Amino acid sequence: MNILVCMSVVPDTTTKITFTENDTKFNTDGVQYIINPYDELSLTRALELTEKHGGNVTVIHVGEASTDPVIRKALAIGAAEAVRVNAHPEDGMFVAKQIAEYAKQGNFDMILMGRESIDYNGGQMAGLVAEMMGLPLINVVTELDSDGSSVTATRDIDGGKQQVKSSLPCVLSAQKDLCEPRIPNMRGIMQARTKPLNVIEAVDQSSGTSFDSYKLPPAKSGVKLIDAENAEELIDLLHNEKKLF
Amino acid sequence: MSIAVFVETDNGEYKKSSFEAVSRASEFAKASGSTCIAITVGSKGGENLGKYGANEHIHLSGDGLEMFHPQTYATAVFNAVESKGINTVFISQTYSGKSLAPLLAVKMNGALVTGVVDLPESNSDFTVTKTCFSNKAFAKVKVTSDKSVLTLIPNSFSISESGSDVNTEEMAANAGSANTEVLDTQKVTGKVVLTEAELVVSGGRGLKGPENWNMIEELADTLGAATACSKPVSDMEWRPHSEHVGQTGITIKPNLYIAVGISGAIQHLAGVGSSKVICVINTDPEAPFFKAADYGIVGDAFEVVPKLIKRAKEIKGLA
Ligand SMILES: Cc1cc2nc3c(=O)[nH]c(=O)nc-3n(C[C@H](O)[C@H](O)[C@H](O)COP(=O)(O)OP(=O)(O)OC[C@H]3O[C@@H](n4cnc5c(N)ncnc54)[C@H](O)[C@@H]3O)c2cc1C
Ligand SMILES: Nc1ncnc2c1ncn2[C@@H]1O[C@H](COP(=O)(O)O)[C@@H](O)[C@H]1O
Numbered sequence: 184m185n186i187l188v189c190m191s192v193v194p195d196t197t198t199k200i201t202f203t204e205n206d207t208k209f210n211t212d213g214v215q216y217i218i219n220p221y222d223e224l225s226l227t228r229a230l231e232l233t234e235k236h237g238g239n240v241t242v243i244h245v246g247e248a249s250t251d252p253v254i255r256k257a258l259a260i261g262a263a264e265a266v267r268v269n270a271h272p273e274d275g276m277f278v279a280k281q282i283a284e285y286a287k288q289g290n291f292d293m294i295l296m297g298r299e300s301i302d303y304n305g306g307q308m309a310g311l312v313a314e315m316m317g318l319p320l321i322n323v324v325t326e327l328d329s330d331g332s333s334v335t336a337t338r339d340i341d342g343g344k345q346q347v348k349s350s351l352p353c354v355l356s357a358q359k360d361l362c363e364p365r366i367p368n369m370r371g372i373m374q375a376r377t378k379p380l381n382v383i384e385a386v387d388q389s390s391g392t393s394f395d396s397y398k399l400p401p402a403k404s405g406v407k408l409i410d411a412e413n414a415e416e417l418i419d420l421l422h423n424e425k426k427l428f
Numbered sequence: 429m430s431i432a433v434f435v436e437t438d439n440g441e442y443k444k445s446s447f448e449a450v451s452r453a454s455e456f457a458k459a460s461g462s463t464c465i466a467i468t469v470g471s472k473g474g475e476n477l478g479k480y481g482a483n484e485h486i487h488l489s490g491d492g493l494e495m496f497h498p499q500t501y502a503t504a505v506f507n508a509v510e511s512k513g514i515n516t517v518f519i520s521q522t523y524s525g526k527s528l529a530p531l532l533a534v535k536m537n538g539a540l541v542t543g544v545v546d547l548p549e550s551n552s553d554f555t556v557t558k559t560c561f562s563n564k565a566f567a568k569v570k571v572t573s574d575k576s577v578l579t580l581i582p583n584s585f586s587i588s589e590s591g592s593d594v595n596t597e598e599m600a601a602n603a604g605s606a607n608t609e610v611l612d613t614q615k616v617t618g619k620v621v622l623t624e625a626e627l628v629v630s631g632g633r634g635l636k637g638p639e640n641w642n643m644i645e646e647l648a649d650t651l652g653a654a655t656a657c658s659k660p661v662s663d664m665e666w667r668p669h670s671e672h673v674g675q676t677g678i679t680i681k682p683n684l685y686i687a688v689g690i691s692g693a694i695q696h697l698a699g700v701g702s703s704k705v706i707c708v709i710n711t712d713p714e715a716p717f718f719k720a721a722d723y724g725i726v727g728d729a730f731e732v733v734p735k736l737i738k739r740a741k742e743i744k745g746l747a
Binding site for chain 2: 194196197198199200202220221274275276279301302303304305306307308309310311313314315318319320321322323325335339340341342343344345346347348349350353359360390391392393394395396397398399400403406407408409410411414415417418419420421422425427428
């Protein structure tokens with residue numbers, strides 16, 4: 184069973200977000216980059232499945248050369264090889280085209296992604312790639328198993344859960360709870376140095392959107408403190424002044 | 429050229445977030461010199477969608493459309509898009525909406541923008557605002573393709589009921605059969621769904637253990653709110669992971685977020701910081717959450733929350 188894991192590289196969750204060049208660019212100064220947390224889950228689950236059924240895990244990332252150390256981390260966790268499509272990822276449709284193009288040439292039984300990337304929060308990639316490749320989609324998966332020819336998954340739906348079955352190949356996106364993410368060990372880190380990280384060029388530059396500028400949320404004007412002794416006042420304020428219920 | 433809204437039905441009722449989408453899309457359509465078509469698939473809700481500003485209502489039905497499935501629904505909606513010459517489709521960003529939107533965008537060969545919280549007046553300058561960095565920032569995104577699909581975050585647009593009734597046009601859709609099989613579905617009943625809630629009461633590690641969630645649930649039930657929690661609380665399995673809000677959990681944007689015993693770490697704030705009114709209850713006056721709050725009570729949750737419940741019950745006539 185060969186699995187393609189799509190990985191996005193995102194700022195560490197503690198990053199204080201700021202912008203430069205008149206708020207048109209994300210300020211990468213001093214920012215630490217990490218594997219998108221959901222992608223750690225799909226990578227780990229992919230490794231567990233290939234350990235059970237045989238086969239390899241390939242990681243693909245659409246991004247610039249600066250992301251290579253993070254891709255090496257995925258190799259250290261256990262992926263057999265990695266591919267980087269050398270391009271600046273911004274428009275989701277563009278990224279999906281690159282992934283679909285690569286995946287079509289491979290012989291993958293499953294394509295795993297994260298539910299969303301925590302930087303641009305697109306939450307769209309799994310659907311885009313599935314549709315471009317004409318494959319079944321199972322989104323937001325908290326449990327995933329395979330008998331080698333089909334998969335069964337539990338996914339989050341609005342207000343509940345659902346168990347879904349699909350034939351292979353198919354596209355799935357990982358949600359929290361899928362597994363305990365693995366961390367690289369010393370042996371993995373050593374091996375990662377010699378594993379292939381192939382760089383390929385982008386196939387199609389078209390994009391349907393452009394990111395023009397950014398802004399931060401308006402700052403709160405300051406907290407109004409209510410004495411704990413008269414905590415009931417909070418409910419009165421929310422009811423009478425704010426008319427929230 | 430026209431603009432459409434996919435209106436989601438749940439249990440025979442239209443979703444409130446779909447009314448938000450129709451209300452806002454119809455204003456946008458009007459200002460763009462266009463019409464707003466509401467599209468429903470499978471079962472229909474009770475209301476006339478003209479009330480929310482739709483100029484037309486298309487109802488798609490056929491085999492495979494009884495229950496939401498991203499592939500069959502995308503095929504069905506695309507039927508309507510083609511036959512009506514629709515350029516832009518608005519979809520409310522629920523789990524279903526988020527699965528449907530990318531499939532439809534690829535079929536339309538258009539652009540896709542998710543996480544939309546603000547729209548321009550018309551499509552003459554089609555620059556929308558979307559959330560990014562898990563609510564820590566917003567991006568202005570220009571839609572450069574003439575075809576597009578936009579998903580709108582619930583509770584970002586207000587509902588307007590000033591429209592008049594429209595007739596429903598029945599359309600048969602040939603959606604084929606679904607490419608995945610649903611084995612079982614479990615829905616939580618009798619509780620407000622967190623992703624769509626207007627009011628949310630949330631608890632953190634300060635509550636000490638799962639046995640103390642009774643008061644969180646009681647306050648939530650009294651207010652008609654959903655319950656949520658911080659990441660460690662769901663990691664320790666005090667609460668289900670579906671309640672975990674934050675950068676690596678669900679991002680929410682309710683009108684009211686009451687945080688009890690939550691410190692307000694940057695990753696937590698990322699998921700809830702867009703809430704319209706934030707109230708924080710914490711024993712530690714230095715807790716970072718107070719900086720992001722509108723109202724704060726420095727105090728012990730075990731003393732404060734029962735007082736809130738008591739007063740809320742009085743107001744609701746439940747005492
Ligand atoms: C990669 C990564 C991703 C993360 N993603 C998320 C995320 O999505 N969501 C998230 O929530 N966190 C996330 N975190 C964790 C985050 O950094 C914090 O650790 C977490 O939010 C803290 O949870 P808490 O506030 O419940 O607990 P604590 O930080 O332990 O805070 C408990 C608070 O309760 C107060 N308290 C104690 N007793 C009482 C009492 N009797 N009454 C009232 N108050 C009391 C304390 O003063 C304290 O402020 C992430 C961390 C990492 C590294
Ligand atoms: N630049 C990228 N390269 C490879 N995979 C990506 C990239 N961006 C996003 N993905 C994948 O798509 C998932 C969802 O991302 P998004 O749709 O951007 O929120 C991520 O968790 C990754 O698995």
